[in-house]
Amino acid sequence: MLPLISLYQSSSLSLRILLNRCHYALAIQHYSSSIRPPIPPFSPSSINKSSNVTQTFDTMLDFRRQQARRTVLIHLGRSHSESELYKLCSRIGQITNMTLYTANKKECALLEFSNEQSVNNLLKITSHFTNENRLPCASRNLYFSSQQTGTRLKYHPIGREVQQPDDSIIDKSLNDIRNVSDQIRFFWQKTKLTELDTRLRFFVSSLVEEAFGSIFVDTVCLPFGSSVNTFGKSRCDLDMLLTFEDFREKNIKRDGKIPQLRFLTKRSYLNDRFQAQAYLKILADTLKHFMAECTNVQIILPARVPIVRFQHRLSDLQCDVSMSEFKSSYYMSKLLWNLSSIDNRVAPLVFAIRRWAREASITQSTPGPWFSNFQMTLLVLFYLQSIEILPKLNYINEQPTTTSPQDILAANVLGDLSDDTILMNELENIRYVQSNKTNNSSLAILLKGFFTFYENYDFQSLLITLLNRKNMSKSSLIQTGKDKDWPIYLENPLVPSMNASKNLVESEGERFRETCKKASEILSHSSKNLLSLFEECHQILPDDLIARAYPAPISIMPDLETDINQDELTTINDIQQDQVFHNTHQQHIVTS
Template sequence: MALLMRATAKKYQIITNIYLKLTSNEHNYVYLSTVFKQSSIYLSCHGMHTRNSHTKITDDNQTSKLLNTTFGNIKAENQSLASTFDNFLNNRRKEATKTIIVEVQSSDSCNDLYSYCSSYGPIHLMHHYTVDKNHFFLVEFKNIESRKALMTAATHIHHQDIIPVQSQMFSFRNIAGQKKTKKIQLSSSDLANIHVPTINKPTVEKMSSALMNHTNDITKQMEILYDMWKLDDIGTRLRFFTAHQMENSFTSLFPNNIVLPFGSSVNGFGKKGCDLDLVMNLDNNIMEKQGSRLVFRTKSIVSDQRSQTKKTMELLSFIMQTFIPGISNVIRILKARVPIIKYDHLLTGLECDFSMTNMTAVYMSELLYIYGESCEFVRPLVFTIRQWASSVNITGVGTPGTTISNFQITLLVLFYLQQKKILPSINVLKSLSRPEDVRISETCDCTFLRNVSLFPIMKNKNNETLESLLTDFFVYYSTFDFSTKAISLRDGISLYKPNTDNLYICNPLEKALNVSKNVHATEVVRFIEAVRNAAELINEGNEKDSRGLLDIFAEKQPRKKITFFNKSFKRVNVADLFDDKINDEHKNNMTNEDIKKERIRKSFTLKF
């Protein structure tokens, strides 16, 4: 039996089918579990069964239904056992259900709007923000009933000229002859939850000025960079509100649908102004009710799941463009490996990528999130290195091409921290996983320990600083053999490459896939040259005119070649790590486009 399962491509679908059969009859499960107890599928089936038999499903916890189970309908009653990421998603999604967005004339409308909205129920907080010089307030009530009462009192105007949809987005108007709502006296606690004016993205001048105040302390500069650029509360709220709008728009047809943000918006590495990635699951509850005699009438899907997904997304895109307020510039990219719909949201100021049935991406976001939660060094280090990569044009701008991406840079940093014994490998996390940690996506097993408080204690992190970690990152990849070695976060070690891809970073959840397959050989050489240069610059930090991170971001040329120590404590001159013949050959093979790109890079001016 076990051999048969391992030889089957659809192993995880089979596991689920067996589980459904077993749980249809309690006696059958108890009897058959003795047969399967020694097989490779026993743990998965047993984990699903035991959790299902001791849980209560409620309609208020759809996120946990989706994330705390293989296919989305089991929730652990004890919240202390739930993963950190699950709790984060649940809390943010609940906030979105109690939230409205209101366009106003200016930030001066704050008190008037607060007074009006308060007449329908207590307000938890208000955030002011702008999109293209238009002013908005995000208002969260303390309970969902207040938000519903306000929506009941709202109205449409110019009925003959509009499509009369209802949403949680409004305009705040003045009515001639009608007195404004009487202003109420705000308490100190109320004032603390009203955020005006907007805190916009920091400017280059403001960032440079802040960093220049600490040129002799790179650790402090890294902390400042992280604090100024990390995704803030209003940015996170707008992302979950946008997801909730999509979910709510299709609830009548798909009452069990769920729309989740993934990627930078939720993995803890999001930067102010980053795009929003969304994934929709049309049916969050696929368990059949064995005792029910009533069966919903439905339509059959087309020949295969991928074709059905493309057809569904095409229809959804027309609905989004025609009926849903705020959505514009809808672009369908349905022939991609993962079909997506790109669109702009005019009322939240977000550029969005919408996909379906891509839960592996959500679990990837969760993995990155818990790595970031497990150690205070992770996020500031990733932010700094990603900013450096952008500043020296290592990471490309726009659509993915032959350059290294932010996601790949993040994986390089996490792998480096595994070598420093600061982060555990994914295999270690899987070995420590509990039954409630079992997750199986459409394509792979995504099981790993999800409770950060249970992570193994990593001894080395107490002996490090952000500056030392940044320096060692550049030195580590200056000596790394990209020509023969692959990077594997699952194993926590480098492996020999299975093919000739220029850069091989194993997909953390699907080890057989290379997430950096697109990267061109010249980009790998440029990355190695850039980390060498950065390593030399950061070691010149004691020079009188050193600006710390600003020199690294501007790719200032070092005065001298610095000798470092590698992992084996053997003296290494960074300049000797690169074969001049290889560099000469690289330059000779550069196309006109490569030369143009190189000139732009050399004439680089600081950017954020």
């Protein structure tokens, strides 16, 4: 429930509500507006230098969000003015990093200070345009007008980002690499998110958080999905989740007393979805009218998850902001991040198989009755679990529960762990799992093994699940009444007994197996490599699947030859002539 509702809750807030919200408070506590410094600090450059640095998903988010708040994004009005900009900003405070790049034909600089106070000091000396019709709004999107006519600085520690090449350039480079494992790792290195990509994504999220935080207290905006789970491809969309810190925890921690002074506010909708839609409308208007460089703002409310979509021009990012599904979005990102961190072969293998799936039309860029990238990732992770490179998840209870909600509440009060607490503990424990040293197969062997594993997989009878289930048959879930018989069943790792592949049709399972068989045969030849796999598996989407995904529009116009007789047609013509005469007569009267 969104926080405005809570402002009018009674001081005797029920224990049950507090317990049900416990998981929310635990998950969000890292992301308050007054975030604490992570201990130890996570830095991408320091991970390889010191083995004492403990990297976790939460400390990564903490560090990136702090880094974003110390950062400004500057559009350079004239080329080769970066030295002048660096000199100006270095007078304000210590510069940690300055990176140049080009977006939408604009020269930009992403500049990071060592502390947030330097950003505030820079904004104090920043003025507004005075000769143009612009709204006087302040943000960390800035414009630099160079005034220097002399020589450039001899030395300036400024980096320039080299954009990741497109697939055609990468494919040419793959020809020069003979080893398939090296090809896979090269492909991953050239297509994954760069350091600048990641910094820009957290920066844009911080801008949204800042804009909305000026209206609502304790606003938190987090990137999720491919932007943070290590499986993001360069130039992929930025998905963000807008939420609020659960400030009821703050009230309770104040000696168990609710403060006597409270803010007077408007009441919110009792329906969370309606309230989220109302918030998103405000956000859309704010982005559209007041946020510089945010264009093409669209609000999509009828969707299952309402979103605001916009483009941030200086980062060249297509952005989606939602306000629901915090629990699943955060947990899923953390789960995938933790699994990927166990073994350095996971992410490169996922990237290679996703590219193969796209070439073979197993996946598409739009949703439909085919596999998605997320589902393809689950298939890879399940395969790696089957060969014991990755661990199974152990927070599943396969026994159907008959416990009443009252008994569950009482058990929680007595100290038993709730499902959410068990899940959070499991996600924390995953990162301590050591990579399986006994399975040191190369990426080439793992790639071929993936195709061999699935070319004979019985999708009709068996589940695909990351959970540690003893019974892998689909019938076990159907018999307990947990779900119906789906053609393909990829169990949602966060919501046991929920199918995450309800969109798939039965023919897709068969087409996937046939394509896996073909891929396995290709890689069986020593003369074939990763590029051969992409080229020889290339195919277009079957016509029947296209027809299912994009049905022909139903005509609402009658067939004049069969549905309307001659008398009816004459009547229609007479009516049309009368309308023409009426319109002409009215126009004559107005003209006169």
